[in-house]
Amino acid sequence: MKRCTKCGELRPLDQFYAAKGTRDGLRGDCKLCFKERAKARYPVIRDRAIARTKAWQKANPERVKETQKRLRSKPEWKRRDRNRYLVKTYGITVEEYDDLLAAQGGVCAICRRPPRDDISLHLDHDHATGERRGLLCFKCNNALGDFDDDAERLLRAYVYLTPSLWAFDGAANR
DSSP states (O other), X not given: OEEOTTTOOXXXXXXXXXXXXXXXXXXXXXXXXXXXXXXXXHHHHHHHHHHHHHHHXXXXXXXXXXXXXXXXXXXHXXXXXXXXXXXXXXXXXXXXXXXXXXXXXXXXXXXXXOOOSSSOOEEXXXXXXXXXXXXXXXXXXXXXXXXXTOHHHHHHHHHHHOGGGOSSOOGGGO
8 A cells, every 4th residue: 555645545556657766666646646637737748749659659660560450459449449430430339330230130231141250241321311221241332332322223233134024035135
């Protein structure tokens, strides 16, 4: 146990940051007080801190890459990054995405195949109105894009692929 020099609280040693050169090897102020002071000080030193961080990252690209790789492999980071992407791009959370996926039976809305473990389904939407339509696999989403979301063209493609629907026998008129 150690008493914080700022708040005066008696706290366990794990509540203090390490500090070389001190008698007990720990800072005098507890982690809570340190964080509070750092948070209040940051707006004053923000630009300097960002510049210092960018300079360090530029000087140590291998360590930055190693750290990013290690952190990105953690499931909670993947989910957080996915949530950030969905909110920024489509205005929905991971939980809302999961609800949409469950409502669709966990499969692509068109081909009915489940998503791969490493790739999630795409949130399909009407580009004119922004209205969400459903979750699609990469192939189905791309196919709609290749047809410019034109239902008439898709219907013609369907008729083309279904010879029994042809009203006449004329391959040249397909």
